Amino acid sequence: MNVHVPQSGKRLLLSPISMAILALVAGTNVVHAEEAQVATAAAAPAAEQAAPAEAGKITEVFVTATKRTTSLQKTPVAVTALNSAALDDNHVQTIQDVVNLVPGFSATGQGDHGVITMTLRGIGNDSAKTEYADPEVASFVDGIYSPRPEGATALLFDLEAIEVLRGPQGTLWGRNSTVGAVNMQTVKPEIGSNAGNFEVGYGNYTRIGARGAFNIPLSNTMAMRVSVVHEQHDGYVDYQAPVIPSLAAQQAAAAPGIADWNAKHPNNPVTFKPINENSYIRNGQKYNAQDQSAVRLSFLWQPSADLKWNISYEHYVDRGTPNMNLLQQQRPGQEFWSALIDTAPNVNRDSNSVRSRVDYQINNDVALAYIAGYSRFNGSSTFDQDGGANPATSFTTVGAPGNAGYQANNTVWSKYKNYSHELEIMSTGKRDVDWLLGLYYANEDNGIRFDIPIMNGTEIGTVSWQGSFIQPKETVDSKAAFGQATWNVNDQWHLTGGFRYTSDKRENIGGTGNGWSNYDVPQVPVSPSMNPLVPGGNNGFTTYSFNSGSYSDSKLTGLARVTYDIDKNNMVFASVSTGYKSGGLQDGGRPYGSETLTNYEIGSKSTFLGGKVRMNNSAYYSKFKGFQFSAPITNPDGTRGLATNNAEGATVWGLETEIAAKITPEDRVQLTAAYTNAKLKHLIGGSNDYNLPACPIVGISTCLDVTGNTMPHSPKFSAQLQYQHSFALADGTLIPRISTHYETASWLSVFNLGEPDRQKAYNRTDLGLRYDANSKWYFDAFVRNVEDGKIKTSAMNANGPWQAQYLPPRTFGINVGRSF
Template identity: 60%
Template structure:
């Protein structure tokens, strides 16, 4: 199977990558044939320790996960879960959620431009519009068990982690809110009692990259310890600035006269070409810093309290959508910019976990609080057209987050059995609350900022709240040593309010100055030319009971199989204009098999699933009665089926191979969809806006039918005790759509292959140097798309994954 995946020429693998992959796998095969490990009778834990002469074979390290709210071996956990260890995070240079996607079967994602967030798709289900205070994601994100409600949380830096667990399939019974198709739990490194240790790393690389991170564990007393961790990453933007075509005054006057046939334009003025941005910070730049202070207090063996305070600051720039067919003479990674990029985000998070061992039972209380505020500016016209006069030939559009803030808190109390019994059980109560607010401005001018008003609006949501309460329980009946039956229930009640939300739109008052809307303008003052359009005051209440039924059978000490039926739920709510939308529910059918082979030197896990959605939520910006708003609709449903495989193989003590693969098939139920992000035909349904398309039966976006990730590492021991470890990570995926509209090549990412390579030199004196190249063949990988112009002749734009980058890190462990 591996041979086939590498040799097929239609995968489109660049020749240097293909040679590298073949060479590395040939080396693995040679190592296996010349150093075949002898069969062993030891258990995996015994085999993991090499003998003094170094000839005994090493097993893969046992991985412990908390997917079932208790610590269990990954190979004995009857859930499709990917456990990404701290070493894997280091080897793959994971710094944010964007770096995680290729490591997990059926997982996709993209950075969204105007709000600077990361959207996540799992098993073909996601929400590209989950970038406002309205839209919730389908994949729930947790840090140390604390739910992160807003999508900005997915973009924060991943640093000083013990690991990441990605649970696929509905996880509502135990994990709660919005875990419709999956849950991601990031586990931060915890302080250790009576331990002095730490590390420091610095790095450099392409696009003037500078990076630094470190952590130190500090024993304060015999029962109290602290850990301080930090990270900073910065690099210049990928998007170069284009210079505008400068027309003569005569040419501008001619274009002005041709467009002013109705005589409504203001007096002619020349284009101020200084309004175009040609210097300063570029789009797609990173400048992020985070720090975490953690404490552990363990006064007695039966009680433990982990407490952390984390601060995050982002001063980078948003990701720009680029013209898929560059303007003549321009590079792909460039744009004509007339709105300088900015992004300012700050968040403070407090997380706490208390555990008390009561002897046969354990009581745990997990609490979290997050405060976030931010602002940003974004060039939403993408520079696709060149202005021919100050008010013709192009459109100037900004998306400006004047301010946004949210505060969230969550509390979870669980009581569970701890010693294996005939019935293992867990009971819990959960409460979460959010308070969101935003002012989001969209000025659209004809031609340039100097031109006439095309449309302008300010969306001000001063207070939007969410209250969610739940009670849950799950029990596993151990009928025999081999057969286990699990059942779970969760009741959730959601209460959502929008208080005082308004959309203020340009009213065409001739006495008001026609200038782009900006933070100094108060749109609530009629003298400025705006009137209240959308009245967003609304109140939504809803509740749902979700459940899980699962049977697990241990085929042997090394293998198990499971089958489950589970349901998922995501709350309904209201959109602009106070318009309600219904909740989204699904039923997931799944079977799986996990096994350890070759005395623990190989693991093989496979799962197959079929998901049936009801009232699948679709959201997008639309135009209704000439005004722009954010709208929701519920599709009749959707169906998703798939297969996922994960395997790891310790070929020899010095060779490790990992493979993950997925097959996904999707079909959308009945839905007529509208969106401002695409040029669509005139809509036959006036309630959906000016343009729409029947997308019933279409494939869901970000769901390639086939995706494969292959990673190989070989360790070369040196005579002085040091070692050199080269590694390669190869990724292939088939073509996938970028929206539900399935509009052709502009709305599609073709099949592609790419690879990352790295080599690490590790000294026995605890220092190391790590060099890497990511996206070696510099593939142009579209992650989302949009169009402007007309439906018959669209101009296609897209967000792209990062181009080829390289870097060098050096670190010291102490």
């Protein structure tokens, strides 16, 4: 696996993790898994490396999609498997880097929380942060559900493989995998091995990266592995210089507002103040910067051939910055990648995770597995929500009347603790009936304080509205029993049935929504030093929402599948499966209902020309009931909160194909393509992120009937084409490669509000050139987003002008590594 070393400008590898990286880099190096290497997502006890592929043939890949290690081409599931070589070749560092490699997959970043949300087959939830709602696409690391996208989920490093399972995985995988699951397999220690690797890299935006891993044999039954990574680059978004109106112009603009305020609030009159130029941020760390580090210690104890215990500890640190909302049409004279910023960016996140798996071969026929995980996360952040959309005309006014000029979204603190236990017992060996039974329990304990100060004009203006949302304790208890069996009728016919019964309980204990209601106290933005729960004095807050409540839900989900092996190189399958995502509680303690899905699918997997061509296809039709739509809203009384409503449902159908071919022993081509049709059924949706008309429904301020609209992030057609050629040189191999992604236009919200609310059709190309020396070192140069396209991932017009978040601009760099 590779080692990339990022940087965020001036602070070069100063954290303890960063220093550990330097120490490791001094005596380690990076293994670049060659194309002929197997992607064995080793999880089941039977997982073994495949033999090297013959020249001219595509390597056989093994996956754990069925909780057993099976050949990809023999697994009747729509799954994309990316081995370590594929991850390295495509410079995969985050989930957003994976999406182009998987048909029907997309991922979007959310600026204020720094959370990446995933959409698969046209279904996702942009508000699926743990304290709000659960995702439709579940994330797993070594088979353990990861409710927070941190650590290995956020900064992909030292991975053996990534498997993306498409379609509901409600039987074997369970938790919130309504439309799919992403399972990341870390590299495990090896007994008796002293292998290691490292990589260092440099790129534009002062990108510096370092990765390393080292396997240490401890005895003839024990081994450990140390993996480290640090990635950093400067922010993409430059700071704009404010254009300050003349003092006379400021006084003229402020006069009507001051007079109106003083008439309404005689006990708290305001006087004119000149705009403070120092309120605008001009230097320091920029938005869209990366500064992330992680270390993983993995241990293997294998006292006998029948017993194996893998356990790992992972520490992750994020000191980067959020992604900024940029004006889609920049103001004259300003660079596109820039913004007028009055809230300095900050991210401070730490997570610690322990993952454990014990495998025991009871006898020749039965094996036992116990999988457990624990994770703890703490974080805070500050974010400029308004993005400078409305420049101030005075300390308390902006050029677009009716819009506030200053809004920050501040996570004062957040904490998440979760743990899970899973017990599996399964048959092994070749038999007439393959079976697996399991029990599962998971617990989450979450808390957050999230402040939103909104001021008229500037930070020193009067309060427009501000709130503090405090959820001190939000818990989830999830229990499940599951089983799956396959009857191998004969060598050709296989019948599979499975079930999962899930019981969920959610509680919100002491949660409150607090809004500014006293305008006869000093008008200052809410800050961490304020306690909104203590009335009186200079505190203008009143608690308007009490969120305590309890919600319980349960569901039986299932799978029925028939598989027919035409011959050893071709198979077809058909399945009916169901998925489920629990309902929960929203602001005010009001419940929302569960979400269910029924999916009908047919597929084929084929290998042609003696192993030179591999083709996997699937066609599916999905019916949703109770699709959960979450969004921030304003209530008719002016208070705000996050609301989750159940749409009547949604209908999604599509086609997917994956083709890999070795045209010659030196030439490889790979194509993935997807056609998706995703339509909402009845839903009246509201959101503060968009200017919507007044709502005819009592209790909702603004809304829009989105019935029949196309789901966001679901282009009708998307395709990825990759090609690489290997040149044999005297002392090594030179491999140029090109990868190009095309997709048709797609909406960015359920509201389908015209061109600003969608990403037009685009093509994006990545280039790479790698030299592998026979002495085990390599050099890799790359250019990503060659076209320097401006590709939107989200949009909003709550501040008047349309804004959006974007994928990174053109980036380029080099990596140098060595294995030993």
